[in-house]
Amino acid sequence: MNQPSSEGAAAETQSGALFLMAMLALGTVAPTVFWGLPVIVGQIAQQWGFGAAELGIAVLGEVFGMAAGTLLMATVLARRPLRITLAATIALTAAANFATPFAHSLALFIAVRAVAGIGAGALSGIAMSCLSYTKAAERNIGWLVLLQVLWSMALLGYVLPVVGATAQATGTYVCIGVLALVFLPAIALFKRAEAFVSAEADNSARVDVRGVMLLLGCIFALYFGVGVLWTFLEQIGMRAGLSEARVATTLVYANLASLAACVVMPRLGHGNGLRRWAIINIGACVASAAALTLPQTPDRFAIAAIVFIVAWTGAATLIFATMPRVDTVGRYATLSPGVLSLGFGIGSAAGGELIELLDARAAVGLACVFCCVSLLCYVSLGRAREAEQDALARASQS
Incomplete structure (x- = not known):
């Protein structure tokens, strides 16, 4: 289209x-x-x-x-x-x-x-x-x-x-x-x-295939981490000694806050703010996942879980909105939901295996690693675009 x-x-x-x-x-x-x-x-x-x-x-x-x-x-x-x-x-x-x-x-x-x-x-x-x-x-x-x-x-x-x-x-x-x-x-x-x-x-429009691959890798890695944390967040909290009621209350507050992120992030990420706020949100996913690997108190768990869910929601919104900038033809945006679900499914399976074989902290650590990979993919996407624009500018001046 x-x-x-x-x-x-x-x-x-x-x-x-x-x-x-x-x-x-x-x-x-x-x-x-x-x-x-x-x-x-x-x-x-x-x-x-x-x-x-x-x-x-x-x-x-x-x-x-x-x-x-x-x-x-x-x-x-x-x-x-x-x-x-x-x-x-x-x-x-x-x-x-x-x-x-x-x-x-x-x-x-x-x-x-x-x-x-x-x-x-x-x-x-x-x-x-x-x-x-x-x-x-x-x-x-x-x-x-x-x-x-x-x-x-x-x-x-x-x-x-x-x-x-x-x-x-x-x-x-x-x-x-x-x-x-x-x-x-x-x-x-x-x-x-x-x-x-x-x-x-x-035939007439150019597709940045490398940019598309980086962006799809960013989506896959982020949702791998989401698959681990969202699927097993209740177990992670309860294994850290929190009550089921406290974990459930935290998730309710997190969902409500994520709704606000869906409204606010598109405004903050409009135009030139898209890349900056996407990086901030993915970085917040990394930081909150890292916080969940530490020994948990009720307050630490609540803050880290809420930040992760809100940041994940905001990051997803802005990452999906980046696709038209690397694929002006409109072919590859269709891949986003499939890559998302694939990352989530594999992340859930891997997280469950790690929790059974080792412990919840190992699963959260894996989620943190994949969130770092997602951040790296998005940052690399921006640097590749800047390098391409500089090359085009030098070519036009020569």
């Missing part, structure tokens, strides 16, 4: 409030399984009796499916008409979720959930790419992260427990399939032949 500032069908399509609201809703709802994973895993175990190891394989299969779905959007489907792609991925997502209650064997369950992950990843990629190339990308992606946090809180706190109590995991997957079908009318928001990347744009 062409950048909205350019002339063409995509610019006209993306100018309306209806389009913006539809893409925000799609980007929020498409990864519903991802946001509701802690409750959904419990529902699966209760209804079908899968063990922890089997559930871990199934979740990893769905996460890899999401990554594959975003990769398909960035490569094979990049030049296909978006109307056809959107309709096909909605149908695929709905069908896989409707079929899940009939997949009673582990192998069949993993296969069906991998297909569902492909559909969810493709839908998330469509939404992320469309939002990344609107005129106020920082603001719109900030709204997306805000809505995702709210949707996750609603899923975990009310929606999934109510649906699970009524119809167990079967009801959950049927509801997710129905939610996918709700977006079928969004097909009409795209012009008949409109694609993510037109042949003209692909």
Whole structure:
């Protein structure tokens, strides 16, 4: 899809409030399984009796499916008409979720959930790419992260427990399939032949592939750390001697503060402030993760956990908003949700293994290392861009 500032069908399509609201809703709802994973895993175990190891394989299969779905959007489907792609991925997502209650064997369950992950990843990629190339990308992606946090809180706190109590995991997957079908009318928001990347744009615009790889590495490393800390934050706190009630209260305050970050960071990171505030937020993730490796008191844990969650939310908003600066064509923004989920899934698995084999401090230390890698990738991205601009300036003067 062409950048909205350019002339063409995509610019006209993306100018309306209806389009913006539809893409925000799609980007929020498409990864519903991802946001509701802690409750959904419990529902699966209760209804079908899968063990922890089997559930871990199934979740990893769905996460890899999401990554594959975003990769398909960035490569094979990049030049296909978006109307056809959107309709096909909605149908695929709905069908896989409707079929899940009939997949009673582990192998069949993993296969069906991998297909569902492909559909969810493709839908998330469509939404992320469309939002990344609107005129106020920082603001719109900030709204997306805000809505995702709210949707996750609603899923975990009310929606999934109510649906699970009524119809167990079967009801959950049927509801997710129905939610996918709700977006079928969004097909009409795209012009008949409109694609993510037109042949003209692909030939004329230059993509900073090195910058894209650094940015995707930054996302993967950050969410690897998030996968360790967010998944096991309660266990980390309780193993440090804190009560379950104190840890839960800390997480509530952290979520509320992260909502404020979703609103404030796009304003602070607008224009030239984007790189500076992204580095500050990723650096705060590193510092707070390092603080969680120290012997914990209730106050130290609360401060470190809140800072990490708020900084992670702010960093994600600004990192996603950086993508249009390195990929003006619009092809690679679709990869962001898949790389995110892949980093989170692998980080969760690695964190669980380390907690069982060693201790919680070792898992937090690994998260801190990956947050450092994320910071290094983002800083390297900025230095590479500055070096490129200096080279171009010298070339123009000679």
